Amino acid sequence: MTGTWIGTALEQLRSNVTGANRKGNVGGLLARHLLAGDSRFNVEWDVNCDEAWMRDVYDASNLACVAALAYTIHATGDGTYLADLENGLTRATTRDPEAAGHGTALHDIGVLIGLCIGAQLLRNRSERYAVWCLSVARQLAQTPRGHTDTLTCYACRLCTNDPLAPTLGMQSPVESRAAFDWWFRQPDEMSKAPNEQLAKVRDSVVQDALSSSLDGYSAHQSALIWSCVRNAVSDTTSDALRSPAAVVHALRNFETAMKRWRWDPDKLQNPVRWPIRSEREVQDILWLILRPIFDDLEDEDTLPKFGHSTYRADFGIPSLGLLIEVKYARSAGDFKAIEKEVLEDLVPYLRSPERYREVVVFIYDESSSVQHHDTTIRALRSVTGISDVLVACRPSQLPQHS
Template sequence: MVPLNQALYLQPNLDRLRLAVLEQNRPGSVEGLLAHHVLKDEPQIAIDWQVACTRAWVDAEFKPTNLDQVAALGYHMWAHSPSPFAPKLLDGLDRVRERDAFKGEHLSLARNPTRLLGIVLGSLALGEAASETLAWCRSVLEKMEKRGEADFDPLVRYVFFRAMGTEVQIVFGSHASLYELAFRDWVMRHQMHRNEPSLQQLQDDRRKILYETATDLRFESASQAAFIWSSATSILFHALGDASLQARDVAAVLRNFEGAMKRWRWDGEGLQKPIRWEVRQEREVQDILWLILRSYFPDVVDEDTLPKLGHSTYRADFGIARLKLIIEAKFATSRDDFKKIEKEIQEDCIPYLRDLRYESLIVFIYDDSASVQEHDTTRQALLEMPGVVDVVIVSRPSQLAAKMAARLKSGP
């Protein structure tokens, strides 16, 4: 967990980042518009944005031959579509295609992903009317890839994502700059990445972002400042959430299981091809729990292997390391299974909590038999076991056929 007192050391540099963004917070600023694009969905960052391309700015400043202004209007259209400025943007995009994107080397459009992103976003906002420009942008990106010129700035990969739908490949290394660390954190938080990092990689990156923001803050533009500001602020608020989150919050989420099963698909006989999501074994309950837990707790670990105890190897169903918590799922086919479950949990508690990463256990029982008369007895028995902090028992929804009943119906 990130120490919360780091916020005190970070504040002066967070103010520097804010100032860098505010300096570009004016109508038609390409850097300001990209900063807005990065920060607009951040609830913890409040800015009175003034970057929109107003009627006064368009009438006084906009020229369809000016690449910066066309890119600026592209960002504006992406954020404020539909817009009365669509014809002007379309005129500007048509002129962009007349350019050599690689002419001018370091001053070329191919070497300026901030501008290129504005052109791509504007083309996407206009849809079919700008399809030729979007195709032109894609061809530029393909040439950049072939020439080995697509990785000089991480923002290029985001342009690929917008133009082609290519998810960003996250590459972890020890030499990433603060801007690169912040960019990939932003990409992952917005679910634009292809590969899933490990929890350790995420934690290491977040520590580096906070440390470098506090001790060695470097950025070259308002947009880079926006990426760093976004990530550092998100990490701090994540740490605050971790500090208040407890095992009982996980149990509260799991108690919504029965209510959520109202929409579980089990079509009647009247349909030609009825869809029925069967829940017949523990593994299927684990699958449902994974969907629930992963939605709330992104660092939940599935089937975490624990250290061996003697000749035996143990594997917890789910683990949330930051809470030092294990969630164990059980499936009861009949009322007789409850006694067996009590014994299994009692036997598993010692090896589970012997792992120093974990200190507590929540037991989740799916009762396929709806033997509600057994629930309280089992719950109280399990709560008396060392390390068990909560027990959640849910019954099979009535629309699902019980496993035992289905077995009897189908015969031996």
């Protein structure tokens, strides 16, 4: 189950990268460079600049072309076009980096790292390329939040033995957190790794990968996130994946999984049919989904008495401080009642924050009253203590109960 969730995220990230797997594409070249031949990524790269590309595309005055050529020479070890690379870097060093505004090629990290790789390749010919690239990288290292960008630090390291050290805030974008993790997996940096911070970074990247849309990330950002998640799966496996985000991800895919819910046609000799007629049966399904992953999943966890009443939550996961409340809607009119029931139960549910801090509400809609879903979801999500609300409709192969 967990493998399926994380596999979907990794496949989307992989798709983002392979979309830039084209000759001379700087994003694809940087992605390959960051993955450093990781055989687990399993793609046949087609990003190197070849003879036809040099003849038809290469422009020594175009910084992206120069960077692409540097990546290619570094990867192949073929020095045939070193003179063309030097011509491009010579032209580049005539530019004033301070005059380059945001949006220009020098502010593209893929271009900058490519130029720094080129400067490294030409170091035995002249130091001036590395000196110029280093000056550009140092100017761009500081982020708007005052942290030191990891990939810009890497660009510096390509040019000097005394590079900048990256810094990071946990509120930084997910690709920045993934880059920070990547930095401390490099051989020269492993001994300096802030292990406690890195554990939090990896956990946060995995949670974001499970709970957010991933199709908007660039090739190199996707490569970094893929690498971080893939290593988190290898290094900390279940700890990183057992999270509230993992619970929500599983429940969000409930409808898709119901494709295999059995309701055989009459023509079969012994038709198998799995009816869902009550809230209890929905709870049974969720137990089968969640119990293999969360060892401490509690069924009908009895909560501390509130006034004269005793309350039982449908499911609790104490290690996550999470309660799961399951509701069954037989008709469109049930949604109003469900909202009221959840609000009434919320106070006694969360009165012991040392045990439970948030609630996920899962509603099975037997009536397929989709016109009411958004109203209920918005209303309940606005309530403090409710972290998410998910609604799943009855699959079409099940007959509707009267």
